Amino acid sequence: MKARKRDIEQRMARFNEACRKSGAKLTHQRMEIFHEVAQTGDHPDAEKVFHGVRERMPTVSQDTVYRTLWWLKDLGLITTLGPPRERTRFDANLNRHHHFVCVKCGLTQDFYSDKLDKLTLPESVQSIGHVETTQVEVKGICLKCAAKEKPAKQFKKRG
Ligand SMILES: [Zn+2]
Ligand SMILES: [Zn+2]
Numbered sequence: 001m002k003a004r005k006r007d008i009e010q011r012m013a014r015f016n017e018a019c020r021k022s023g024a025k026l027t028h029q030r031m032e033i034f035h036e037v038a039q040t041g042d043h044p045d046a047e048k049v050f051h052g053v054r055e056r057m058p059t060v061s062q063d064t065v066y067r068t069l070w071w072l073k074d075l076g077l078i079t080t081l082g083p084p085r086e087r088t089r090f091d092a093n094l095n096r097h098h099h100f101v102c103v104k105c106g107l108t109q110d111f112y113s114d115k116l117d118k119l120t121l122p123e124s125v126q127s128i129g130h131v132e133t134t135q136v137e138v139k140g141i142c143l144k145c146a147a148k149e150k151p152a153k154q155f156k157k158r159g
Helices: 007-024 028-038 046-056 062-074 123-127 142-148
Strands: 078-081 089-091 098-102 107-109 139-141
Touching: 007 028, 007 107, 028 046, 046 062, 062 089
Parallel strands: 098 139
Antiparallel strands: 078 089, 098 107
């Protein structure tokens, strides 16, 4: 699933700005790696980013991709979601949003909700720590996986 063009442009602009501000060198390789995350709505893990980038840059090493992803995270350009660490997924959507996670295939898709943004948490949370943001993760079975499990009934077209 591809991100919207407007979002991709906004993300690339933010990337350029962050590199300039931090004084980091804006290399072609870094740009390609960020673009790989920025252009997708799939929340890829490092492995998937590596494969995507390698299609356009066959010489890129896995190590470079991993290091660059964590560097991008330090710059605040991407966030990570969910343990465990070796399967960390990266997200270039920095707007307030929530996730639908398919428990079968791992599809992670963004959705938006003003209501969930304003979710009231139980007081017990305060005894654990100070809350900064709330992000809801909905788990379920995506339509694709559901269709595989129960082959859709064949509807005959009328007329
Ligand atoms: Zn699925
Ligand atoms: Zn997301």
